[in-house]
Amino acid sequence: MKDWLKKNLPLWFDGENNVARFSLPIFPLKTVLYPGGLLPLKVFETRYVDMVKECLKNETPFGVCLIRDGEEVGSAALPESVGTLAHIRDWDMPQLGLWHINAVGGRRFAIESMAVSRQQLILAEVVRLSEETAVSVPPELSACKTLLTAVEEKIGTDWLAGDAEPDNAVWLGFRLAEILPLKPSVKQNLLEMNDPIARLQILHTFLQQQGLSA
Numbered sequence: 001m002k003d004w005l006k007k008n009l010p011l012w013f014d015g016e017n018n019v020a021r022f023s024l025p026i027f028p029l030k031t032v033l034y035p036g037g038l039l040p041l042k043v044f045e046t047r048y049v050d051m052v053k054e055c056l057k058n059e060t061p062f063g064v065c066l067i068r069d070g071e072e073v074g075s076a077a078l079p080e081s082v083g084t085l086a087h088i089r090d091w092d093m094p095q096l097g098l099w100h101i102n103a104v105g106g107r108r109f110a111i112e113s114m115a116v117s118r119q120q121l122i123l124a125e126v127v128r129l130s131e132e133t134a135v136s137v138p139p140e141l142s143a144c145k146t147l148l149t150a151v152e153e154k155i156g157t158d159w160l161a162g163d164a165e166p167d168n169a170v171w172l173g174f175r176l177a178e179i180l181p182l183k184p185s186v187k188q189n190l191l192e193m194n195d196p197i198a199r200l201q202i203l204h205t206f207l208q209q210q211g212l213s214a
Contacts, residue, residue: 020127020128023125024063026079026083029072033086034177035084039103041101047119064103082110085106087104111124135170144200159179169200
């Protein structure tokens with residue numbers, strides 16, 4: 001499969017996100033990765049071990065998409081059409097054939113077409129989606145900041161990929177979407193939204209329904 005990857009996965013990623021369309025290996029998971037999110041993974045299937053090796057060698061990311069149909073292990077699952085670039089930040093190999101990696105969410109992308117290798121690795125042609133512009137959290141949604149601060153005080157900040165930006169509605173919305181017990185379909189919808197205030201409003205309503213907000 002390494003030869004298949006080398007043939008079909010060009011060195012498209014330039015570090016400046018200037019390439020609009022490109023080829024990307026997809027890792028379908030039963031979780032949603034958001035921009036700026038931290039994703040720890042244990043990688044053991046041959047298709048993903050080879051993928052990780054190629055990503056590390058070429059300093060390129062892979063794509064993470066929520067599974068629409070199928071399972072994480074075995075035959076290639078059908079992924080949702082919108083996912084997030086996953087940049088490998090650090091890794092360890094505690095034993096042969098097993099990788100522990102920490103990936104950080106980058107830009108969102110949309111899948112335009114897919115191919116599947118014999119080893120059931122998905123390679124997709126994708127297009128980058130626009131980044132959301134940072135915007136302040138409205139006072140009426142401040143309960144979202146209060147809740148996240150309480151979470152940080154209780155469990156610390158090791159689950160964060162970088163510095164906290166609680167006044168940035170984009171960052172705050174993605175972090176709350178990560179930690180709140182929402183249905184996978186709801187988490188996917190929040191990923192696909194392009195309005196950070198609307199995303200926060202949805203999350204604020206959920207907090208009110210759960211009695212977590214005044």
